[in-house]
Amino acid sequence: MALLEVRDLRVVFQRRGTEPFTAVDGVSFDVDPGQTVGLVGESGCGKSVTSLAIMGLLPSRGNKVSGQVRFEGTDLLTLSDKDMRDRRGRDLGMVFQDPLSSLNPVIPIGLQVTEVLERHRGMSRKAAMVEAADLLGRVGIPDPQRRLSEYPHQLSGGMRQRALIAIALACRPRLLIADEPTTALDVTIQAQILALLKELVRDTGTALIMITHDLGVVAGLCDEVNVLYGGRVVEKAARYPLFADPRHPYTHGLLASIPRLDGARGEKLVPIKGSVADNIPWDHGCAFAPRCPNALPVCREVTPELEAGDVRSLRCHNPVLPGTPAAQEVPA
Amino acid sequence: MTSLLKRKRARVDALAESAGTSLAADAVKRMLRSPVALLGAFLVLLFLVLAIVAPFIAPKDPYQRYPELLAELRPDFIPGAQPGFLLGGDELGRDFFSRLLVGAQQSLVVGVGATLIGLVLGMIIGGLAGAFGGWVDSWLMRFTDIMLSIPSLLLAISIAALASRGSQTTVIIAVAVTTVPIFARLLRGAMLAQRHSDHVLAATALGVRRRTVVFRHMLPNSLGPVIVQATLTLATAIIEAASLSFLGLGDPDPSRAEWGLMLGNSQRYIDVKPELAFYPAVAIIIVALGFTLLGESLREALDPKNRR
Numbered sequence: 001m002a003l004l005e006v007r008d009l010r011v012v013f014q015r016r017g018t019e020p021f022t023a024v025d026g027v028s029f030d031v032d033p034g035q036t037v038g039l040v041g042e043s044g045c046g047k048s049v050t051s052l053a054i055m056g057l058l059p060s061r062g063n064k065v066s067g068q069v070r071f072e073g074t075d076l077l078t079l080s081d082k083d084m085r086d087r088r089g090r091d092l093g094m095v096f097q098d099p100l101s102s103l104n105p106v107i108p109i110g111l112q113v114t115e116v117l118e119r120h121r122g123m124s125r126k127a128a129m130v131e132a133a134d135l136l137g138r139v140g141i142p143d144p145q146r147r148l149s150e151y152p153h154q155l156s157g158g159m160r161q162r163a164l165i166a167i168a169l170a171c172r173p174r175l176l177i178a179d180e181p182t183t184a185l186d187v188t189i190q191a192q193i194l195a196l197l198k199e200l201v202r203d204t205g206t207a208l209i210m211i212t213h214d215l216g217v218v219a220g221l222c223d224e225v226n227v228l229y230g231g232r233v234v235e236k237a238a239r240y241p242l243f244a245d246p247r248h249p250y251t252h253g254l255l256a257s258i259p260r261l262d263g264a265r266g267e268k269l270v271p272i273k274g275s276v277a278d279n280i281p282w283d284h285g286c287a288f289a290p291r292c293p294n295a296l297p298v299c300r301e302v303t304p305e306l307e308a309g310d311v312r313s314l315r316c317h318n319p320v321l322p323g324t325p326a327a328q329e330v331p332a
Numbered sequence: 333m334t335s336l337l338k339r340k341r342a343r344v345d346a347l348a349e350s351a352g353t354s355l356a357a358d359a360v361k362r363m364l365r366s367p368v369a370l371l372g373a374f375l376v377l378l379f380l381v382l383a384i385v386a387p388f389i390a391p392k393d394p395y396q397r398y399p400e401l402l403a404e405l406r407p408d409f410i411p412g413a414q415p416g417f418l419l420g421g422d423e424l425g426r427d428f429f430s431r432l433l434v435g436a437q438q439s440l441v442v443g444v445g446a447t448l449i450g451l452v453l454g455m456i457i458g459g460l461a462g463a464f465g466g467w468v469d470s471w472l473m474r475f476t477d478i479m480l481s482i483p484s485l486l487l488a489i490s491i492a493a494l495a496s497r498g499s500q501t502t503v504i505i506a507v508a509v510t511t512v513p514i515f516a517r518l519l520r521g522a523m524l525a526q527r528h529s530d531h532v533l534a535a536t537a538l539g540v541r542r543r544t545v546v547f548r549h550m551l552p553n554s555l556g557p558v559i560v561q562a563t564l565t566l567a568t569a570i571i572e573a574a575s576l577s578f579l580g581l582g583d584p585d586p587s588r589a590e591w592g593l594m595l596g597n598s599q600r601y602i603d604v605k606p607e608l609a610f611y612p613a614v615a616i617i618i619v620a621l622g623f624t625l626l627g628e629s630l631r632e633a634l635d636p637k638n639r640r
Contacts, residue, residue, distance in 0.1 A: 057536060057537055061466075085539045085541070088539035089538035089540070094537040096537075101529065102534040103534070104535070105553065115535075115548075119538070
């Protein structure tokens with residue numbers, strides 16, 4: 001049994017007087033202990049909503065969540081508010097996109113680390129402070145003792161994100177969800193944070209769900225990748241087959257639109273035409289059809305199903321032929 | 333050229349310095365650089381000191397009718413300045429200067445009392461609405477909307493008039509009630525904004541208890557505008573309290589030294605001795621101005637948009 005089994009997760013936003021909007025439309029995936037699973041897609045594809053639904057952090061009104069999120073066999077969606085509160089931070093940790101706004105600006109870093117230790121591990125403030133210094137040191141913050149009494153605005157962006165990772169991992173959760181943890185950081189810091197996450201996942205055996213639109217991050221970190229489009233998984237594969245041989249036109253397009261170091265000078269990038277606004281609903285055909293270079297008449301009539309194969313699952317009537325150039329080198 | 337360089341270096345130094353300070357210290361530093369803030373602080377401080385020491389430094393008893401003033405009092409003449417009586421007497425032969433001084437204390441008690449009560453009640457209502465949201469928020473806010481829809485002075489007059497016998501306490505309560513909805517709305521709005529902020533979401537994602545989320549993460553981040561409003565409210569509270577006394581809705585004791593009451597009583601003698609109306613009015617204006625200047629510059633200093 002996998003650590004986390006997401007089955008047919010569906011999130012529908014509905015406000016009175018407006019059309020219901022399906023942000024996540026039957027997403028299923030598994031995460032094993034120690035495994036890193038990527039959720040990839042452009043803005044609005046439902047990746048963040050998926051993570052918030054797993055954490056039970058969607059607002060209590062205005063949306064309907066259905067399906068199952070089984071964590072060690074327990075369906076998190078059926079848990080009471082209180083039970084879920086006990087699990088958040090202890091079993092499930094989360095790291096958000098913007099490290100500055102994710103920290104409380106008016107209380108020192110130390111208190112924000114000890115808070116979760118006191119809450120879930122029943123530590124005294126004193127013991128928690130000692131542990132907090134240790135945690136900050138472990139995520140590579142120099143002089144952690146001094147940092148404990150500093151405020152978020154006194155830390156650099158990379159350091160803030162390290163602190164947030166330390167907080168999220170303070171109670172050794174078995175699952176960590178990282179929602180675009182490197183988007184707000186500059187490139188060198190991005191690499192450091194990714195290396196840190198990789199190391200922590202390896203050392204602690206924490207499972208990681210990596211939410212990103214950055215395929216470089218996916219290539220460097222993820223064991224398995226789910227490509228989302230319009231709230232559905234369109235391609236699911238281990239990272240090597242996905243990068244070496246993308247079959248869904250969307251995945252293919254994403255890879256083709258990234259500049260390459262080994263490309264010829266003056267070579268043009270190939271963008272994906274249109275925008276998410278061009279989506280059509282999934283119920284009559286493929287949502288990607290209006291933007292798809294491979295679209296056939298059938299794509300606008302029959303909804304493609306996610307078909308599982310040996311190496312990958314694919315939701316497409318007319319996939320890209322194997323070996324069509326576009327793939328990036330996969331870093332070892 | 334060198335001066336430009338020097339100025340640039342000073343700016344860099346200031347920046348480096350501010351990087352190592354807390355928000356509060358930074359706000360104080362910016363206030364110390366603003367002449368408006370200093371003027372406001374000076375006026376407020378002067379008022380506070382005078383109000384506290386007034387009974388001890390008043391040259392005469394403010395409630396005593398002095399025979400030497402009474403002797404000269406005519407329907408068309410009120411004695412002016414003379415030895416021992418800095419500003420002369422009032423319409424009943426009392427020392428005008430001493431009464432003005434002691435009046436500061438009255439205004440302080442009423443202003444601070446009303447603001448504190450309004451602040452506490454408003455923060456409870458706004459805090460509940462902001463912390464719970466949903467129908468609690470809807471009901472409490474409809475209630476404050478109703479109160480806000482009534483002009484504050486009219487509301488205060490109605491409340492003061494409801495009391496069978498006016499007193500200082502009824503004035504404080506009447507003024508306090510009018511300030512409640514302002515504080516409630518302000519805190520509620522700030523807390524709702526915090527509710528949807530990233531760090532509150534992050535705290536929730538750590539399983540932090542609701543109580544802790546509200547008191548540690550939402551409330552402290554919402555207090556800035558409330559503190560500013562409290563300073564500004566002190567000014568309006570003093571003015572409103574004076575208005576109530578002026579209209580005869582305050583303490584019925586005519587001997588009480590209160591600026592609004594003094595203003596009201598002096599109406600009939602405005603052509604005999606205009607100072608009787610002028611000085612209390614100026615006193616009210618200066619105090620209100622002091623609190624307003626201080627409040628406004630506090631708002632500016634706390635505004636993150638003004639941080640460099």
